[in-house]
Amino acid sequence: MKNGRDPLRTRSRILAAATAEFAHHGLGGARVDRIARRAGANKRMLYYYFGSKEDLFLAALEQAYAHIRSAEHELDLEHRDPREALKRLIEFTWNYYLEHPEFMTLLATENLHKGSHVHRSKRVQRLHSPLVDTLRDILRRGEREGLFRRGIDPVQLYISIAGEGYFYLSNRYTLSRIFDRDLMAPRALAARAGHIADMVLNAVRR
């Protein structure tokens, strides 16, 4: 019966294969042939479903965003005390990057291309994180309770939390070489996780 005749599965297999390929090789380095082969599909199908290599890249990126947004959504930060909620977000963010390196690669690739794909995506914009609202709320509650400093911008803070992990993980190859340390050793990873939590929680305290 072969692979065919299940359009949805074919489409989704192509998308998964594309995500892996783009994550490993970037946009320019990705090979359409390889994606098709990995997906067990014909190359033509890729164009049938997605139009072009670039559109396929956008689809992969959109799916990646949707995935992290949905995971964040399940964190349920609204009903926890401010410090606990912040800590939870910090840990989640670190772990997400750690477990989804392909997400970082897609981001890096897209930004190397000056965001030209997300630029024309309406979906990415719609996914716009309600997390900022949640974070704003956490900060406000923390301020009120006298735990946090005043005047912290939730967007800036979110970028800081992400940046602490992203830079370490996405640039691990050059950093490992420069600092002559294996940044991915279990002990090193635990140390970084601890450092990030220390940094952010100390930084916001009053």
Next chain:
Amino acid sequence: MKNGRDPLRTRSRILAAATAEFAHHGLGGARVDRIARRAGANKRMLYYYFGSKEDLFLAALEQAYAHIRSAEHELDLEHRDPREALKRLIEFTWNYYLEHPEFMTLLATENLHKGSHVHRSKRVQRLHSPLVDTLRDILRRGEREGLFRRGIDPVQLYISIAGEGYFYLSNRYTLSRIFDRDLMAPRALAARAGHIADMVLNAVRR
């Protein structure tokens, strides 16, 4: 008289052109023809001086590292009081990324390629930052003076300082889209600079 007969200048023009091209297009997207044209040189010269496109990329990367290392060296942090020294480093790092976006792009590209070029570079290893020693000294002095918390790893701190700026700037295209803000507006840049200083200085205080 044409371009020729000044080997050092020819070589350096090629390297400059390559840096620009790699920064704008990544490794895969860079075009050897374009580099040669921009350098006002013959395509063959590129191979004469650098051997291959990849070796040329490595040369550009090495030069970029040498440049930031040398700029850091001139900061003269050793003779300043701990808080002042730290602040100076934070500002320098932010400004360096801001003024040398090509450095970030080269880094991102190299890491997309799993550090395969720095991996075989002895020069990059030799450039290994004495900054870490300086930072360690700053932290120690701050501890002794009762200004800073104990137990902060200088490498982790350096990565934090860098990461705060790097993530914001290198991922500005996707972040601008997601948060629907122009992250490169002068006011936004100033705000980020302030935020980073606040974060780091607050994070290390006792």
Next chain:
Amino acid sequence: MKNGRDPLRTRSRILAAATAEFAHHGLGGARVDRIARRAGANKRMLYYYFGSKEDLFLAALEQAYAHIRSAEHELDLEHRDPREALKRLIEFTWNYYLEHPEFMTLLATENLHKGSHVHRSKRVQRLHSPLVDTLRDILRRGEREGLFRRGIDPVQLYISIAGEGYFYLSNRYTLSRIFDRDLMAPRALAARAGHIADMVLNAVRR
């Protein structure tokens, strides 16, 4: 309707064109563009079917071997008297070289490359001539009938028969120059054919 949509014919046209090109220009001198043009095919197809220029060369070589082996097979030497069989083989070999100069050129080219292509070909090995068995049988029967000398190695004899023609024909350009004779004149060719038969048949007689 263009050329397309007959994969077998396309493949075989490419192989024929490649054989001609390699025969005329050697491996290094052969031009992929020219092969494609002669085959009335797109250059890309050559890689689609054969992988690389070198693999294409090997395919051409294998086909050439298959062809001579199959022609030898049809000689039906087993049921003839020893002298007649030997004479027939001598004539066949000379005529084959004469009529298939491309075979000699392919051989010379391959040996100039130290046999690196046949080295990795399993097919060539499988084609291993059953002719040697036939020749051994002819020699044995000739011995028994008191016609031939004892102790002649069929492989050595086969190489002698081939060498007598090959050297004359494959080196005809330099030989013609050195001896100041047109070695390809009909009369010269006939003389050589006669000489070879005389040589070999006299050499084996008792």
Next chain:
Amino acid sequence: MKNGRDPLRTRSRILAAATAEFAHHGLGGARVDRIARRAGANKRMLYYYFGSKEDLFLAALEQAYAHIRSAEHELDLEHRDPREALKRLIEFTWNYYLEHPEFMTLLATENLHKGSHVHRSKRVQRLHSPLVDTLRDILRRGEREGLFRRGIDPVQLYISIAGEGYFYLSNRYTLSRIFDRDLMAPRALAARAGHIADMVLNAVRR
């Protein structure tokens, strides 16, 4: 003092390097850079002394011919008895090919190029072998003494003697593969030498 300033030695070093390079890689595969490097000379010198790569090839070929002709000359076949003289020539020819594989390669290369270089060489023609005369004399003496058959053409015989060794040695890579024998093993070489002598001497006997 470097290499320079001894024109004759420079020229001769280039020629030696070229012979080795052409012998190993053929005309198309030979690299001008490699020849210059091997000769310890500047690439420009090669053009200064020889004009072009092709002219250099011709010079190498001419030198190779001059060398074998001069070696043949020293055989002193004129004053030996016919059988002995013939045997001596057979052995010499085999050994010369065996010890000067580069000569065979140059020949093969030149013939692959349809003799276009010797074609315009006056020197090669002048080197025209007096060996043919010697061989004619040997045959005549052998006939008179009742040892040899009548009507053997010395040129044809010379080509036979050469061909018996040349085909075996120059095509040793493909032959080894086809017959699944190591044709260059000492024992195999000795066997071939014996076979050739047997063949030729038996072939000419009355």
Next chain:
DNA sequence: GATGAATGAGGGTTCATTCAT
């Protein structure tokens, strides 16, 4: 929906050769 065959525009790289000193 799905397939294998076909396309043409470059991609990086190499080459023999020549120029300026």
Next chain:
DNA sequence: GATGAATGAACCCTCATTCAT
């Protein structure tokens, strides 16, 4: 006589994409 730097024309190969079935 000798050198390193420079040239431009190709060369092999690859790629995203589309056609015919």
